Amino acid sequence: MTTDRAIDTVVYDFGNVLVHWDPRPAFAHLAPAVVDRFFTEVDFTAFNHHQDAGRSLEDGRAALADVDPRWAGMLDAYLDGYPRTLTGLVEGSAELVGELKGRGLRLYGLTNWWAQTFHHAEALVPAVGLMDGVVVSGRESLAKPDPAIFRLLADRFAVDPRRAVFVDDSAPNVEAAAAVGFRAVHFTTTADFRRALRDLGVPVEHETR
Incomplete structure (x- = not known):
């Protein structure tokens, strides 16, 4: 399946998508x-x-x-x-983020995380450093699934939700993103997320490396 608007942005949740918590x-x-x-x-x-x-x-x-x-x-x-x-990186996550970056997609983080502990993610999760920008809920006094935090990210980084994929392991957060207009994916494994991206027309590899 392809979409009528080419995807140019991927917005990542972090906990249990990039790193196990x-x-x-x-x-x-x-x-x-x-x-x-x-x-x-x-x-x-x-x-x-x-x-x-x-x-x-x-x-x-x-x-x-x-x-x-x-x-x-x-x-x-x-x-x-x-x-x-932070009990370990999610299998295949770093490789996929690197591949998306190499393909020229814009990458952003939208994470529910305490302001006082987010520095640990920055230090321990290399993929965080590949993001073009990050919205940390604790710094904004907003948390998913509040629609306002999705709109804040879109406004701050000039993201068109219709051309962006949002991925999160929380079903309520995925539903909230979809309601704002994002192409929202419920994360289970990196391999499944790769398949979802391909279904949306993003040309990623079939296998994690």
């Missing part, structure tokens, strides 16, 4: 049962989203203490152990 290794020094209780009691998924959306560390620490004072120190433990949460 798992928050639990940050707490490797604690008993698993303690970590499980912490994640459940504070609803870590919701807590993380608030931090992704730009909540300050001070307010985040206060939110943990409001649930239970014993959890307030867990934020510092998470920050100290953060490099361990």
Whole structure:
């Protein structure tokens, strides 16, 4: 299948698309049962989203203490152990980003990430350095799937969503991007993303290298 508008841009989510992320290794020094209780009691998924959306560390620490004072120190433990949460590059991701760059496509990042921890991605994920620009949710006080953050990226970097592919491992984020006009792809593996790109008329190789 080809589209009526040639794709000239690919917009990447980062976590679990370029690099695997798992928050639990940050707490490797604690008993698993303690970590499980912490994640459940504070609803870590919701807590993380608030931090992704730009909540300050001070307010985040206060939110943990409001649930239970014993959890307030867990934020510092998470920050100290953060490099361990990036558990490895997604297979084939770096090669595909390099190929797209070599083919002259514009590459951007649109990632839900804490402002205070994004420097770890910049240091540990080489593909991040190949992006022509990156929107980090924590720096903008906006987070996916809010449509406003997709529009912010499009405006800031003069991206025409109709000529751009957005890829993310989160189905709600993919749906939000599609609603804004992007050609949105739900990421499962790099090989499947390659196939999706070819279906959209982007001439990438059939196999990861």
